[in-house]
Amino acid sequence: MTTVTPSPSLLCATHPFVPLKPFISNPSFSPHHQQFREARPVLAFTGRTTRSLQRKGFQGKPLKTLACKAARRKPTVSNTTTSSSSSAAASVPNGNVRRLIQFVLWLAEGIYIFWLFLLPYAPGDPVWAISLDTVNSLVGLSLNFFFILPFMNSVVGIHLIDAPVLHPVSEGLFNFVIGWTFMFAPLLFTDSKRDRYKGSLDVLWGFQMFLTNTFLIPYMAIRLNDADAEDASGKPSQLGSVMTNGAPVVGLIGGGICLISAFWALFGRMDGNFGTLTDRWEFLLSYLGSERLAYAFIWDICLYIIFQPWLIGENLQNVQKGKVGIVNYLRFVPVVGLVAYLLCLDLEEEYN
Structure with missing residues (x-):
């Protein structure tokens, strides 16, 4: 089963401003780790997400800083399809x-x-x-x-x-x-x-x-x-x-x-x-x-x-x-x- 990594914008929408508990126990993986935790609110990952990241090779490697600056992802449903459906529905009474x-x-x-x-x-x-x-x-x-x-x-x-x-x-x-x-x-x-x-x-x-x-x-x-x-x-x-x-x-x-x-x-x-x-x-x-x-x-x-x-x-x-x-x-x-x-x-x- 393929696991898709959640995007930062999606996580920002679902878990805003929740402190991150690092899933890597080694505190020496980054000299800025403590500064990162104190300076900026980050996201909490579920255990399932953590295991998915570990399987993709993130164990023991520095994590990229996940900030909530990314724009929210647009809806995946096509607006064209929606409007077409509405037009088709409206064409019958018209x-x-x-x-x-x-x-x-x-x-x-x-x-x-x-x-x-x-x-x-x-x-x-x-x-x-x-x-x-x-x-x-x-x-x-x-x-x-x-x-x-x-x-x-x-x-x-x-x-x-x-x-x-x-x-x-x-x-x-x-x-x-x-x-x-x-x-x-x-x-x-x-x-x-x-x-x-x-x-x-x-x-x-x-x-x-x-x-x-x-x-x-x-x-x-x-x-x-x-x-x-x-x-x-x-x-x-x-x-x-x-x-x-x-x-x-x-x-x-x-x-x-x-x-x-x-x-x-x-x-x-x-x-x-x-x-x-x-x-x-x-x-x-x-x-x-x-x-x-x-x-x-x-x-x-x-x-x-x-x-x-x-x-x-x-x-x-x-x-x-x-x-x-x-x-x-x-x-x-x-x-x-x-x-x-x-x-x-x-x-x-x-x-x-």
């Missing part, structure tokens, strides 16, 4: 949670399509029974996109096309959602998990601008798929490059439109007999309860409140290092968090 979230997202997509587009139970008309008034309202809101046409008419004085006169609350709600959707483009093009979506982000975001979360919900589910190591990131599209490099401009435009939309809903067209703030609030409640488009916008706002901090939180590595903290804090504030992400995006990084 995988289950991820699949649960995917299921909830796909379920939300089905509810969104059937409840908001097909079933007749939500406020307003379903797609298959849409009224002419709803179509005219949608066309009028589209013409007043980002308030460009009203601005051209009233401020610049250009009247090539006259802006439709709609209720400012409906115009404000429409442009608020569209302005927020506009800012999602750079966020999607810089998303670290965008490559798990095999389709075109250009097409997805284009449809998101017109059908909003009908296409964003599946993207949020697909990006939770397992990463495919064989698929490398391709070259970004022209739209992706423009949106990414111009992210600060996109943030300022989108944030500005959202702010203008809120003020427009409250104070727009004051000379158009649209009533006071109380009247406009009552119109909003009536509008949400009678128009399917307005009702869908509220769903979009609620989902954006969830998706914005989710996407930004998983892409904080794209933010300038000195501004990560403020973006991480503001990401939970609707609209404002996305503006902060776009303004603080590190444009020197390559997102391809």
